[in-house]
Amino acid sequence: MEAERVQNIASTFEDTIPEAFIRSEHEQPAITTVHGVNLDVPVIDVSDPDEEKITRLIADASREWGMFQIVNHGIPSEVISKLQSVGRAFFELPQVEKELYAKPPGAKSIEGYGTFLQKEVEGKKGWVDHLFHRIWPPPAINYRFWPKNPPLYREANEEYVKYLHGVVDKLFKSLSLDLGLEEHELKEAVGGDEMTYLLKINYYPPCPRPDLALGVVAHTDMCSITILLPNDIQGLQACRDGQWYCVKYIPNALVIHIGDQIKILSNGKYKSVFHRTTVTKDKTRMSWPVFLEPPPDLAVGPHPKLVNEKNPPKYKTKKYGDYCYCKLNKIPQ
Numbered sequence: 001m002e003a004e005r006v007q008n009i010a011s012t013f014e015d016t017i018p019e020a021f022i023r024s025e026h027e028q029p030a031i032t033t034v035h036g037v038n039l040d041v042p043v044i045d046v047s048d049p050d051e052e053k054i055t056r057l058i059a060d061a062s063r064e065w066g067m068f069q070i071v072n073h074g075i076p077s078e079v080i081s082k083l084q085s086v087g088r089a090f091f092e093l094p095q096v097e098k099e100l101y102a103k104p105p106g107a108k109s110i111e112g113y114g115t116f117l118q119k120e121v122e123g124k125k126g127w128v129d130h131l132f133h134r135i136w137p138p139p140a141i142n143y144r145f146w147p148k149n150p151p152l153y154r155e156a157n158e159e160y161v162k163y164l165h166g167v168v169d170k171l172f173k174s175l176s177l178d179l180g181l182e183e184h185e186l187k188e189a190v191g192g193d194e195m196t197y198l199l200k201i202n203y204y205p206p207c208p209r210p211d212l213a214l215g216v217v218a219h220t221d222m223c224s225i226t227i228l229l230p231n232d233i234q235g236l237q238a239c240r241d242g243q244w245y246c247v248k249y250i251p252n253a254l255v256i257h258i259g260d261q262i263k264i265l266s267n268g269k270y271k272s273v274f275h276r277t278t279v280t281k282d283k284t285r286m287s288w289p290v291f292l293e294p295p296p297d298l299a300v301g302p303h304p305k306l307v308n309e310k311n312p313p314k315y316k317t318k319k320y321g322d323y324c325y326c327k328l329n330k331i332p333q
């Protein structure tokens with residue numbers, strides 16, 4: 001059991017990595033990254049009193065990139081560093097303690113501590129362990145997957161969620177208005193108050209061959225929007241015109257990814273961003289994405305107000321749970 005955690009593998013290999021982590025040549029970061037150039041993803045100051053301007057910047061970035069960073073978002077830096085320090089403390093616990101939170105074998109829910117998320121082409125593995133648990137709304141929370149140790153874990157996560165609502169609402173509002181919808185309509189379409197906030201902590205241990213391995217492999221997020229908080233180690237990359245570029249780390253910024261459900265709802269007006277992560281030789285990278293997810297039984301498709309005879313739907317309408325099942329098992333949608 002223990003041997004399959006990347007954190008343990010990392011502590012037993014010094015110069016090499018197991019074959020299963022060596023990506024094929026069309027994926028190896030040393031070969032496929034455009035070196036020395038950071039991607040110019042928009043950085044948006046969301047504290048600007050000119051709300052129309054913020055709306056336009058958010059919508060433009062979502063159409064053009066499917067990705068942007070926000071600064072001055074109102075989440076105090078103490079709240080952020082507390083969330084990061086309890087998350088890190090969890091991953092630094094002895095292995096047996098972490099295993100208490102392991103995703104039970106065969107469980108339907110994604111929640112819990114684990115490794116290797118999806119079936120990968122060619123059976124390759126990502127250099128990363130994770131912990132998933134829902135943080136909102138209260139009826140969706142299963143505290144069984146919230147670490148009891150460190151003792152401040154719960155408090156730190158609850159505080160972070162409290163501040164996250166403002167960011168979530170601002171994003172949905174801007175994305176709705178720019179499509180000509182009422183400000184609440186996109187959020188409603190992904191479940192409104194029943195939309196869940198699923199937190200993932202990614203833990204990327206140091207890797208003896210960061211030139212050959214990847215952390216999380218190339219993907220778009222399945223959810224509606226992802227609000228991602230990284231630690232200060234560079235590692236996020238996004239794809240632009242078929243090439244991979246680093247996305248610059250900005251202290252205290254939040255990285256926003258437009259996910260598949262917003263692309264679908266907007267009938268393709270907004271893009272979902274294709275991204276992946278790299279690892280480093282001697283530093284532990286961590287990240288805290290929060291995926292804003294529709295309830296599994298909710299059907300999501302192009303918004304009825306955005307389709308007509310001239311603009312026919314480009315995507316199927318289907319239940320979010322079925323969408324995820326197909327995507328994770330590589331079944332066509």
Ligand SMILES: O=C(O)CCC(=O)C(=O)O
Nearest residue numbers: 202216230236277287289
């Ligand atoms: O670690 C990161 O910066 C991104 C992680 C990610 O894309 C994911 O977990 O979906």
Ligand SMILES: [Fe+2]
Nearest residue numbers: 219220221275
């Ligand atoms: Fe992602």
